[in-house]
Amino acid sequence: xxxxxxxxxxxxxxxxxxxxxxxxxxxIKADSxxxxxxxxxxxxxxxxxxxxxxxxxxxxxxxxxxxxxNQDGGLLxxxxxxxxADHRGIPARGRANVKKFAANxxxxxxxxxxxxxxxxxEKKALxxxxxxxxxxxxxxxxxxxxxxxxWIFRVSVRDEYAGPFLVEKALSLxxxxxxxxxxxxxxxxxxxxxxxxxxxxSGMVPNTVQWFRWKITEAxxxxxxxxxxxxxADVILLVANAPEGxxxxxxxxxxxxxxxxxxxxxxxxxxxxxxxxxxxxxGKVNLSFLQTYSFMNPTNASKAxxxxxQAIQLFPEEIKSPADxxxxxxxAHAYDLIHLLARAIRQAKSADRSLIRDNLERLKRYQGLVRxxxxxxxxxxxxxxxxxxxxxxxxxRFVFVNEQQGWVIQPVTxxxx
Numbered sequence: 001x002x003x004x005x006x007x008x009x010x011x012x013x014x015x016x017x018x019x020x021x022x023x024x025x026x027x028i029k030a031d032s033x034x035x036x037x038x039x040x041x042x043x044x045x046x047x048x049x050x051x052x053x054x055x056x057x058x059x060x061x062x063x064x065x066x067x068x069x070n071q072d073g074g075l076l077x078x079x080x081x082x083x084x085a086d087h088r089g090i091p092a093r094g095r096a097n098v099k100k101f102a103a104n105x106x107x108x109x110x111x112x113x114x115x116x117x118x119x120x121x122e123k124k125a126l127x128x129x130x131x132x133x134x135x136x137x138x139x140x141x142x143x144x145x146x147x148x149x150x151w152i153f154r155v156s157v158r159d160e161y162a163g164p165f166l167v168e169k170a171l172s173l174x175x176x177x178x179x180x181x182x183x184x185x186x187x188x189x190x191x192x193x194x195x196x197x198x199x200x201x202s203g204m205v206p207n208t209v210q211w212f213r214w215k216i217t218e219a220x221x222x223x224x225x226x227x228x229x230x231x232x233a234d235v236i237l238l239v240a241n242a243p244e245g246x247x248x249x250x251x252x253x254x255x256x257x258x259x260x261x262x263x264x265x266x267x268x269x270x271x272x273x274x275x276x277x278x279x280x281x282x283g284k285v286n287l288s289f290l291q292t293y294s295f296m297n298p299t300n301a302s303k304a305x306x307x308x309x310q311a312i313q314l315f316p317e318e319i320k321s322p323a324d325x326x327x328x329x330x331x332a333h334a335y336d337l338i339h340l341l342a343r344a345i346r347q348a349k350s351a352d353r354s355l356i357r358d359n360l361e362r363l364k365r366y367q368g369l370v371r372x373x374x375x376x377x378x379x380x381x382x383x384x385x386x387x388x389x390x391x392x393x394x395x396x397r398f399v400f401v402n403e404q405q406g407w408v409i410q411p412v413t414x415x416x417x
Contacts, residue, residue, distance in 0.1 A: 038081035039074070039351055041066070041338065042101035044094060044122075045113025047086035050243040054114040054271030057327035058139050059084060061334030062111060064310050069338075075345050087113065091121035098122050102132045108351050109135040109341055111334060114241070114271045116143030116159075116187035119152075127151050135357050137341065139333030140271070143187050144194070147385040153360055153377055155333045155340070155370065155387045159187070162266060162290060163194025165393045166237050167202070169288075170264055177207045179233035179261075181224060181248065183240050184211045191239045191266060207231035216244050221251035229259060238265040242272030253281035262286035264395070271327050275398055275407035282398060288412060291396040292388060293332040293370045295322035296410050303369050307335065323401055323408045336368035340376055340387075 043062060045055035059082070066080045074080055083104075085097035094115075101107045112119050119141040126132040127149045135151055142157040170178055180195060182188035192209060199205060208231035210224040228236060240248060245265065252260055267290045275282055298304035304322070311319045318324060325331055341356070343363055348355035361384075365374040376387040398407040 036078060037106050039076070039078045039108055039345070040081050040083055040104065040106040041341070042097075042104075042107050042110040043082060043084045043113075044087055044097040044101065044110055045084075046089045046115060047084060049088040051089060051114045051241055051268075051271040053242070053273050054140060054327050054330050055086070057271075057325070057330035058111065058113060058334040060311070060315065060325075061139070061331035061336075062338050064307060064314060064331075065335045065338035065342075067310055067314055069342055075342055076349070076351060078351075080342075083107070087115075087118055089115050089118060091118050094118040094122050095125055098126055098132060098134075098136075102126075102134050107134070108345065108353060108356055109137055111337065112136060112138040112141055114140040114268070114330070116141045116146060116190070117185050119143065119146050120186050123149055123152065133357075134353050135341070135360060137337045139337050140330050141187075142266075143190050145186075145190070148382050150381050151357060152381070153337075153385045153387075155337045155368075155376070156329075157267065157290065157292060157388065157393070158383070158386045159190045160194050161390045161393070163191055163196075164198040164201075165290065165390050166264055166266070167195055167198040169395050170235050170237065171202065173235075173262075173264075175235035175262070177231070177233045177235070178204070179207050179228040179231055179236050180209045181228065181236050181238050181240070182209065182211055183244060184213050187268075188239050195237060207233040212240075212244060214241075214244060216247055218247055218251045218254075221248050222254075225251060225255065228261065233261065236261050236263045238263050239268065240265070241268040242270070242274040242277060245269035246274055246277035249278050249285050249287060250281045253278075253284040260285055263288075265289040267291055267329065270409060271330070273326075282407065283400070288395045288397050291394050291409060291411065292329050292392045294394070294396065294409065294411050295325050295328050295332070296408065298369070299371060300367065300369065303367065307369060323406075328409060332369045336370055336373075336387075339368065340366060340373065 043059055045058055046052055047055040062082055066082055070079050087094040087097055101110050120143060138154045138156055140156050142159045144158055144160040147154045182192055208228055210227055295304060344356050344359040348359040361377050361379045363375050371392055373387055378384040394411045396409050396411045399410045401408050
């Protein structure tokens with residue numbers, strides 16, 4: 001009887017091992033599948049409305065950085081992947097997109113877009129309330145308060161610095177009577193504050209401040225220009241995105257030549273097919289604008305060559321030379337941000353969002369496209385989470401290039417009017 005029981009035990013053990021041989025590989029395979037889920041980065045930007053060009057430029061920079069990282073084996077043994085959500089410049093859509101990304105455990109960080117009003121709405125409703133805790137990286141939105149939160153990091157312009165830069169450039173060019181033409185949004189109001197403060201330091205006040213809303217018409221712009229003319233201003237500091245900025249320049253081009261005041265603009269006009277919107281009128285107005293980076297005149301030539309080689313391989317139909325990179329600041333900033341994020345993930349040895357956030361503040365020196373970051377960020381928020389300063393700014397123009405049969409952005413040397 002005992003021998004029979006022992007035989008049954010041996011048989012049961014054999015069956016266990018036979019079945020186990022079939023099951024265990026499946027379990028191992030399932031576990032391996034789980035461990036190889038991609039590390040996802042979310043992009044929340046305007047991809048189809050007035051500033052879609054900026055969204056596409058940011059996307060391009062992210063994809064080039066992801067391609068480089070994946071060719072190097074990815075991060076933590078996992079490949080990186082980009083998921084894109086289109087907010088179309090609408091704050092409610094931006095908030096909904098952030099919530100969806102935050103609910104996906106594979107998403108380690110979100111990259112934002114051009115619009116300061118959208119990011120401020122997301123910050124107020126989701127990040128400041130603690131409803132969402134995920135690193136949010138901005139390669140464009142310049143509003144000063146955008147980074148006033150421990151989870152938000154920026155490689156872009158800070159309007160607190162942009163206003164003084166625009167004023168300094170206007171004064172260095174010999175202008176003495178400054179008018180402001182600003183969009184009526186949090187971004188416009190922030191710039192009005194910083195420009196006025198910069199003028200006050202020089203013992204000046206603006207000759208006039210004119211406001212406009214999105215989708216302003218040429219007739220409405222003409223009214224604003226008439227008020228500026230009455231103020232006896234000799235230059236206009238413009239804060240606008242591409243659709244409204246194009247309407248301003250087209251309206252200005254219709255003025256008699258002696259009444260076409262020069263325009264020094266914030267960079268919002270470069271985010272949405274501005275030259276195409278303006279057309280031949282672009283050559284009739286003395287227009288320059290703020291930028292931080294140019295692939296035509298790169299900060300680090302070898303880094304730019306490395307980027308271009310990858311971009312040409314990745315986008316062979318779109319990109320053949322640096323002149324093809326429209327809205328270049330979005331591309332360069334996004335590229336650098338993804339590599340900074342990758343370094344934080346490696347340093348954290350984890351895809352945990354809190355650890356990544358902490359390690360973004362602990363990064364050391366990194367040679368990026370835009371500059372050497374040493375370090376990019378520090379503990380805290382606000383200015384500590386701004387990687388660029390006024391030393392990264394330049395004044396640029398649209399220049400027509402015959403080879404491309406189109407307008408490209410190039411830095412210029414300031415000259416007296």
